[in-house]
Amino acid sequence: MHENPSAVGCLYIVPTPIGNLADMSERALQVLAEVDLIAAEDTRHSGQLLQHFALHKPMFALHEHNERQRAATLISKLQEGQSIALVSDAGTPLISDPGYVIVQACREAGIRVVPLPGACALITALSAAGLPTDRFCFEGFLPAKPQQRRNALNALKVEPRTLVFYESPHRIVATLADLGQCFGAERHVVLARELTKQYETFLVGSVAEVAAKLAADPNQQRGEMVIVVAGAQAQTNAEQELNQALQTVQLLRAELPLKKACALAAEIHGLRKNQLYQLALEQ
Template identity: 65%
Template sequence: MSDAGTLYLVPTPIGNLADISERALATLQSVAAIAAEDTRHTRQLLNHYGIQAQVFALHDHNERQQAQGLIARLQQGDNLALVSDAGTPLISDPGYFIVSQCRAMGVKVVPLPGPCAVTTALSGAGLATDRFCFEGFVAAKPQQRRKQLNALVDEPRTLVFYESPHRILASLTDFIECFGGDRQCVLARELTKQFETFLSGSLSSVAEQVQADSNQQRGEMVLMLAGATPAKAHDSLPPEAQQLLQRLLAELPLKRAAAVVADIHGVRKNDVYQFGLTIND
């Protein structure tokens, strides 16, 4: 398939149009067509830079239907570009199915580096960046959202979420309920734009600032939380559970003993296991 075309994944500015790279502009200028999440939005960018290009829609609702035709064009030799409304394609945006199909069929995919709200927000947040967990948008319905958040309470990595302005207050309420009001967080808003802001502090204090200022309830948002600090295992275990584990370890492997103690005392198996490691040390 040496004569096949290439699918270029082209990041576009998340706010400031000057952030687009020379390579991205050259690619958009050279391809046969551009697949865009919103053609009207993309044409504004193209018009700004004087790029005349064929643009067609590729979004969450038509990606699978468009895949066959798009890949056929690539196989026939056309070079195509994929863009989202803002930032890097596929990062909480359409394109996964297309790219996976291209890879499976041997069609060349070339991702360009460029703007991304996740890394832009995280680099300026002042939270740990050596390890982080990107969760995208949380669920819209409160019950599902709380279930999703509760599953992340003990995550030690910095947590990164996208959130929409009309839901930010309700989501912050659920974040406080699940993570506690003291968990450190940073809310980045309108990144690279005129009214870019970073609110930092505890979840409770950030929620108060957003509640008090309607301007902080507008625009695109990235919410970041400090990872959980592991509690010492013996602090969370009742003395009876600790004593039982010590007795069982004389007869059972740690993993099995921890499971028995967790079942009898209704505590978390991992807490028991971690305590057992301190005994073995």
């Protein structure tokens, strides 16, 4: 290819549309037309995309379940001089999608990796959310199991940066409920749904308000979703001390009943044990 004059092949990271096919860039189409192979997360899904743009290229499946096994084969093809395009089902590869193992293997083997800019649900949602973007924290998909999800959220509840999550439609109601429990019902949130598609919507408000909008309209519970959450406000010294005490309670609970753990943590941090016990129960 014109971008790869060396004898060794090149791995291209090629974003694909997250909904609107008109977002496919001219450069992405050129690269897909010129590479020798396309490594696709789902060859059937990517095959439909290639067919739409009248592109005919050999493909092979590269997903989270076979990426490590396929790495050596892919590196061998690149070292033989073949160029390969890596695509995911939608958006930019590696962003909550497979590809990290292959890119790392290419770096270790001295093979050129060329990333193309393009569609990404994370950036698309963040750019239109109306929340601070100078610093943000992308957490991908939260755990599917409720207790693990709440644990992950509790670990982030004092994070001051804007938070961004991906979520599936069948978990969105439960995730918003857990957000309200862990972050507080008044925390500001933006739910971006079906980005770039016909029914693109942004639901904006407190966690409680957005949850109510979802409950009132089941159609809003469908499609691909990105949750953008306002970062935590700066804590007072008293709030910081209380959170530290709650963390101490969690550590002590490995060996002690909750009530005893709260009594000991309250003594350590100079707090009222009844207040700490009540907060621990709520968590």
